[in-house]
Amino acid sequence: xxxxxxxxxxxxxxxxxxxxxxxxxxxxxxxxxxxxxxxxxxxxxxxxxxxxxxxxxxxxxxxxxxxxxxxxxxxxxxxxxxxxxxxxxxxxxxxxxxxxxxxxxxxxxxxxxxxxxxxxxxxxxxxxxxxxxxxxxxxxxxxxxxxxxxxxxxxxxxxxxxxxxxxxxxxxxxxxxxxxxxxxxxxxxxxxxxxxx
Amino acid sequence: xxxxxxxxxxxxxxxxxxxxxxxxxxxxxxxxxxxxxxxxxxxxxxxxxxxxxxxxxxxxxxxxxxxxxxxxxxxxxxxxxxxxxxxxxxxxxxxxxxxxxxxxxxxxxxxxxxxxxxxxxxxxxxxxxxxxxxxxxxxxxxxxxxxxxxxxxxxxxxxxxxxxxxxxxxxxxxxxxxxxxxxxxxxxxxxxxxxxxxxxxxxxxxxxxxxxxxxxxxxxxxxxxxxxxxxxxxxxxxxxxxxxxxxxxxxxxxxxxxxxxxxxxxxxxxxxxxxxxxxxxxxxxxxxxxxxxxxxxxxxxxxxxxxxxxxxxxxxxxxxxxxxxxxxxxxxxxxxxxxxxxxxxxxxxxxxxxxxxxxxxxxxxxxxxxxxxxxxxxxxxxxxxxxxxxxxxxxxxxxxxxxxxxxxxxxxxxxxxxxxxxxxxxxxxxxxxxxxxxxxxxxxxxxxxxxxxxxxxxxxxxxxxxxxxxxxxxxxxxxxxxxxxxxxxxxxxxxxxxxxxxxxxxxxxxxxxxxxxxxxxxxxxxxxxxxxxxxxxxxxxxxxxxxxxxxxxxxxxxxxxxxxxxxxxxxxxxxxxxxxxxxxxxxxxxxxxxxxxxxxxxxxxxxxxxxxxxxxx
Amino acid sequence: xxxxxxxxxxxxxxxxxxxxxxxxxxxxxxxxxxxxxxxxxxxxxxxxxxxxxxxxxxxxxxxxxxxxxxxxxxxxxxxxxxxxxxxxxxxxxxxxxxxxx
Numbered sequence: 001x002x003x004x005x006x007x008x009x010x011x012x013x014x015x016x017x018x019x020x021x022x023x024x025x026x027x028x029x030x031x032x033x034x035x036x037x038x039x040x041x042x043x044x045x046x047x048x049x050x051x052x053x054x055x056x057x058x059x060x061x062x063x064x065x066x067x068x069x070x071x072x073x074x075x076x077x078x079x080x081x082x083x084x085x086x087x088x089x090x091x092x093x094x095x096x097x098x099x100x101x102x103x104x105x106x107x108x109x110x111x112x113x114x115x116x117x118x119x120x121x122x123x124x125x126x127x128x129x130x131x132x133x134x135x136x137x138x139x140x141x142x143x144x145x146x147x148x149x150x151x152x153x154x155x156x157x158x159x160x161x162x163x164x165x166x167x168x169x170x171x172x173x174x175x176x177x178x179x180x181x182x183x184x185x186x187x188x189x190x191x192x193x194x195x196x197x
Numbered sequence: 198x199x200x201x202x203x204x205x206x207x208x209x210x211x212x213x214x215x216x217x218x219x220x221x222x223x224x225x226x227x228x229x230x231x232x233x234x235x236x237x238x239x240x241x242x243x244x245x246x247x248x249x250x251x252x253x254x255x256x257x258x259x260x261x262x263x264x265x266x267x268x269x270x271x272x273x274x275x276x277x278x279x280x281x282x283x284x285x286x287x288x289x290x291x292x293x294x295x296x297x298x299x300x301x302x303x304x305x306x307x308x309x310x311x312x313x314x315x316x317x318x319x320x321x322x323x324x325x326x327x328x329x330x331x332x333x334x335x336x337x338x339x340x341x342x343x344x345x346x347x348x349x350x351x352x353x354x355x356x357x358x359x360x361x362x363x364x365x366x367x368x369x370x371x372x373x374x375x376x377x378x379x380x381x382x383x384x385x386x387x388x389x390x391x392x393x394x395x396x397x398x399x400x401x402x403x404x405x406x407x408x409x410x411x412x413x414x415x416x417x418x419x420x421x422x423x424x425x426x427x428x429x430x431x432x433x434x435x436x437x438x439x440x441x442x443x444x445x446x447x448x449x450x451x452x453x454x455x456x457x458x459x460x461x462x463x464x465x466x467x468x469x470x471x472x473x474x475x476x477x478x479x480x481x482x483x484x485x486x487x488x489x490x491x492x493x494x495x496x497x498x499x500x501x502x503x504x505x506x507x508x509x510x511x512x513x514x515x516x517x518x519x520x521x522x523x524x525x526x527x528x529x530x531x532x533x534x535x536x537x538x539x540x541x542x543x544x545x546x547x548x549x550x551x552x553x554x555x556x557x558x559x560x561x562x563x564x565x566x567x568x569x570x571x572x573x574x575x576x577x578x579x580x581x582x583x584x585x586x587x588x589x590x591x592x593x594x595x596x597x598x599x600x601x602x603x604x605x606x607x608x609x610x611x612x613x614x615x616x617x618x619x620x621x622x623x624x625x626x627x628x629x630x631x632x633x634x635x636x637x638x639x640x641x642x643x644x645x646x647x648x649x650x651x652x653x654x655x656x657x658x659x660x661x662x663x664x665x666x667x668x669x670x671x672x673x674x675x676x677x678x679x680x681x682x683x684x685x686x687x688x689x690x691x692x693x694x695x696x697x698x699x700x701x702x703x704x705x706x707x708x709x710x711x712x713x714x715x716x717x718x719x720x721x722x723x724x725x726x727x728x729x730x731x732x733x734x735x736x737x738x739x740x741x742x743x744x745x746x747x748x749x750x751x752x753x754x755x756x757x758x759x760x761x762x763x764x765x766x767x768x769x770x771x772x773x774x775x776x777x778x779x780x781x782x783x784x785x786x787x788x789x790x791x792x793x794x795x796x797x798x799x800x801x802x803x804x805x806x807x808x809x810x811x812x813x814x
Numbered sequence: 815x816x817x818x819x820x821x822x823x824x825x826x827x828x829x830x831x832x833x834x835x836x837x838x839x840x841x842x843x844x845x846x847x848x849x850x851x852x853x854x855x856x857x858x859x860x861x862x863x864x865x866x867x868x869x870x871x872x873x874x875x876x877x878x879x880x881x882x883x884x885x886x887x888x889x890x891x892x893x894x895x896x897x898x899x900x901x902x903x904x905x906x907x908x909x910x911x912x913x914x915x
């Protein structure tokens with residue numbers, strides 16, 4: 001049995017199935033983070049005192065991580081472009097950079113941010129600011145982790161599909177890329193909201 | 198998609214990727230939970246009618262156990278009917294859980310229900326009925342089975358995700374069942390889980406939250422699949438305005454699930470943080486519990502939960518009702534032998550309904566001290582949202598006009614839906630207006646209102662759908678006489694349960710009273726209704742046994758149905774009955790030439806023209 | 815299918831967007847050190863984040879040239895996102911007997 005339009009786009013919509021699927025998923029993700037941002041706004045406007053993010057969090061580390069994610073976003077889109085011009089080895093290089101930068105982000109997050117906070121007894125239960133900080137960045141970090149796993153798969157065993165169904169593989173990388181850019185996009189908003197305001 | 202060929206029973210029936218098998222898995226699991234949630238309520242109704250008296254649960258449990266044994270035996274001695282054996286085993290399993298629930302010190306010492314256990318039953322009845330019963334049966338069950346057939350698709354767009362969706366739902370259900378066995382029992386803060394109460398409740402609440410995360414994941418995956426399928430896999434010629442109304446309602450519903458559930462997931466994560474890590478998202482400063490202030494950082498907002506919760510839970514109401522309207526539309530068109538009146542306006546009404554349902558949620562929160570501006574806003578949107586419902590309901594009534602109606606069982610249930618949903622909707626108006634809601638809020642009136650929408654409304658539509666599509670799924674007809682007994686009995690008893698609730702509610706009885714109002718002076722005049730309602734509930738339970746017997750007997754020796762017993766026009770009836778698993782659905786890929794309900798076309802020789810028939814003959 | 819030249823042109827665009835994102839990150843960090851009021855600080859940060867977000871969405875995620883359905887979907891989602899943020903905020907701020915500072 002063959003499911004239609006898994007590779008080629010349906011003529012009247014101009015889209016293949018996975019593209020619609022991932023955008024629907026991202027729409028639900030917008031609402032998930034929307035709920036959390038909404039919680040942030042409500043708690044902050046309802047609070048009597050709210051600490052300045054930079055007095056608790058390290059802006060340089062946050063900036064470094066922002067750069068890492070932005071860079072990984074551009075390598076992601078370059079890896080897709082490499083497939084478009086039939087260059088698998090270039091794809092592998094960019095994909096490697098993408099998940100490597102993702103891992104850098106996670107390691108910096110955990111080793112240089114979370115753990116020192118715990119050492120100074122700054123737990124989520126300490127204040128509403130820390131609670132929302134850990135929840136938002138923690139959930140975002142889980143998303144990064146998920147993306148890294150998917151990207152490693154496409155870099156490693158998943159890339160075998162290039163031999164048999166190159167177009168489908170390119171589509172898959174594009175879909176993974178859309179997710180990865182979305183994770184980057186969330187961070188673009190999280191960073192100023194938590195670190196700078 | 199690569200060629201799929203799997204022969205093992207595990208991949209064919211258990212971890213199946215075929216939408217029909219997954220639909221049946223959903224349907225059976227959901228039917229189990231519907232009955233289980235109903236059983237919880239029947240136990241509660243004893244406490245409400247006879248507060249503090251030991252429950253004679255044995256008799257009730259014996260009935261279910263007996264059913265289990267009989268059905269299992271029928272299944273075992275009828276070699277090919279795995280489904281029957283499976284349902285028998287499900288009944289035996291339920292017997293065991295019910296024996297457990299109706300005994301034990303923490304729950305029912307000497308057969309008398311404890312207040313905490315009563316609260317658990319209430320919370321779990323709501324959760325199970327909505328998230329594990331009705332929605333999975335409507336969307337996961339009927340939607341999964343019928344929707345791809347109706348649009349002429351070989352399967353869902355993402356079969357693997359479909360499978361994951363079911364198993365996520367299944368795990369969520371198991372998690373909810375497990376929560377009855379943890380110390381302190383299942384969640385007991387109401388199905389709405391309002392903090393601070395739920396933040397401080399026993400372990401069952403944590404399990405409830407994990408269960409909800411699984412259920413939300415399941416419905417997200419499901420809704421992605423439904424939307425993609427409708428957009429991409431419609432048969433050639435099946436334009437948007439030729440879609441059966443059922444497909445439209447499922448399509449809008451999928452959007453509601455997709456966009457309304459994530460905020461509740463966010464809220465669930467925050468509540469888990471509160472419960473497990475000790476944050477104070479929902480705990481305000483200076484909260485006293487017991488003898489001293491609660492040792493938390495404070496600064497949270499209980500209202501935040503209510504907003505995020507109702508942002509889901511109001512669209513959820515339309516998740517419950519829209520597909521029900523879809524089913525009723527199919528059956529009414531088919532049995533009046535006329536096209537639906539106002540098909541286009543119904544489609545636009547359901548889209549409008551979907552969008553509006555996102556901006557009415559705070560009408561559940563008038564009593565939280567909302568100011569007049571926002572109250573006025575939410576009152577207005579609430580009044581506006583009743584318009585599309587009325588459009589759809591009116592279209593149904595006008596469709597009946599002048600039709601030569603066939604009163605078969607599915608049609609009876611569909612017709613029963615109309616006034617019942619009408620009562621449910623109209624009694625909602627006083628709740629949508631703040632001044633009357635302040636009086637009625639949290640009384641039995643509210644319970645009566647939403648049960649009219651969901652129980653004799655949606656569940657009747659569900660039964661209509663089951664009777665209507667049973668021949669397609671099994672190739673057998675269900676028995677008409679037993680079906681009619683089931684319908685009339687259910688109709689009488691269900692009104693016996695819910696009509697008195699309006700009376701009690703108007704008299705001011707609160708909805709979550711453990712003793713049914715016995716200790717309140719103002720309740721004395723209306724207390725006798727508790728017994729009426731309880732007997733009606735048990736009567737309704739007996740009537741469902743008629744349905745179960747009908748279901749099993751028809752599976753075993755129902756009349757052969759052929760592929761189109763109702764002489765219907767939509768595409769699912771052009772597939773063979775019990776369409777082959779994993780070989781696409783149709784002998785040849787269908788092509789559509791006409792609108793969904795071409796009944797009684799004057800120049801045609803038959804009184805119906807299937808959508809895939811090219812010429813009028 | 816896009817041809818190779820247009821992909822090559824796209825690659826140049828991607829690099830330029832990367833540069834812009836990096837510069838905007840520096841600007842937003844720098845702006846946070848200015849001594850402006852809370853409101854203006856929020857406005858500045860949100861505007862810069864929105865510009866950055868739009869760059870990622872329109873260039874990296876190819877939203878500049880997408881199909882109609884995706885636009886409809888994202889339009890509805892954006893609308894509901896705003897409803898979730900602002901209607902909730904308005905409601906919470908419109909409380910009887912609670913003064914919100």
